[in-house]
Amino acid sequence: MRNDEFLHVLRRKPPAAFAARLKSRLDLQGTGLGERRLSVVRVLAPLFLVGGAVWAAAWFLSGEAESPWKEMNSLTEASLIAADETSISPQSSTARAPSSIAAAPANFGSGLVESHKVLPNQIEDVAAMPLPPGEARLPLEFPVPGEPVGGVAILARDLDRVGHVALVVSGRSASRPMSLSARHLYLALARNLPDPVNPRHSIPNPHRMWSSIDPALEATPISVKGPAQGSTLFNVFLDLIMEEGCDYWPSIRVLKSRDTLQYRDLCHALREDGVYSPLPAGNLAAVDAVLSNPGAVTILSYPLFAANRAALGPSLLAGASPDPETISSGRYGTSRPVLVYAGTGQTLSDEIGAILIRSRQSPGHLAYGYLVTNSGLVEISE
């Protein structure tokens, strides 16, 4: 008999009824992420097509049309990517496209929303489009649908052309606007924080008031509303704010390359005591939620902020204020350009998917991105 046999024998099989019940619940739950995205595709794709066609007709009849490339070149507020479901992009960017097929480059120019699916005929149309002056197109090497995985074709190489994703932290203050940094937000929202005595260990987040994080901040309870977990915008929030704040501690920063899982565990886990709450899906509901909680700090996409700037309050992040110029030039810290790739997935035997790569400004930081498949948006892990 082994020395520790008395412990091994304490194990037992889970009750079969429980195992079956849980399995059926999980099966019903599905993958969540992908299915939710798929439903968005199903709903939005026909709307885009119809809207695009109607607009195209009006556009040609009016005789006031400008080149879509010209629109693409000037990065307007509306052309900033709206990567989450609460964004206001359909009205502003997609509807300007002259037609559904020719809309492809304009969509890339204004940011490929996650509900967009690149189809082979659209790729061909992209290839046929005239290039703007001084622009070179990288070769498209699209595999034939049904054939094994081929290369990855690059649809756009100029980051500014593709679009940006930007987050804004805003809020109305009873006294004076706060000036927040990523570190402030990390200290306010992380589930566990490095122990001040021994930073290699963590302790449950003790902060209840902004002023306990930094005496220069307001003596008001911490309340933050932001993107729902699992949304694209939430992931951007984790990368651009939580990680930025987390990286302040060298002992945590080194984990990024040594133990990614532990790093994410420390830097991505948000507190669950109600301090952080997700904004509801949908623009109107999100804005309503913000307005009904005037004391809350809000994290939202730039397009939604820009459209409701007067109601939402100023940007609270220290540094450059968000506008199309600061975002496109990279001076606004919580934004980043988006690269668009397209290719086929091994399991997509008859359709072509697209990969949306998120990138930071610094070269070589293409750490991970999104694979847009027929079953929804899938994050590519490192």
Add this chain to the structure above:
Amino acid sequence: MSRVQKEASRLREWFLRPEVDWDSVYTEQLPRIYNYFRFRLGRETDVEELTSRTFEKAWRARDLYRHDLAGFNTWLFRIAHNVGVDYLRNLRPQVPLESALEVVADGTPEDEISQSSDLSRLALLTANLPTREQELIALKYGAALTNRQIARLTGITESNVGTILHRLVQLLRSRW
């Protein structure tokens, strides 16, 4: 190789990795998570609830690990750990009435009674141990993880895991 070529190469490799068979993962990991909670709590009450909670959280975003089984399993246990910590933190000192209504499904009633009482005995013996030691026992004997897997999860070196567990087993055995 340019940055873009490197990226394309990385993506191609990602595509070609086999996808995880989630049914097999469930079959394999359910007993581990289930027993992890039994050992961690030292009783049967709420074990099913915590196991369900862990799997539901993990399943919601499993697509993130569709090509990375090892990463998923590690992540699953991290979720289980957090679920357990939250539960124990909020635990009130009262014993719920439901604990008297344990339903057993496998084994004879005598076996179950014996196992249940042994589990209670283990809970008594480990009650005064530091949380880390309790966690190690649950991971080793409840979840049946290897020392290497435990080391990866806890951040303790593999040799230290072995040493601590050896000492714990000697201690528990002497008092069993």
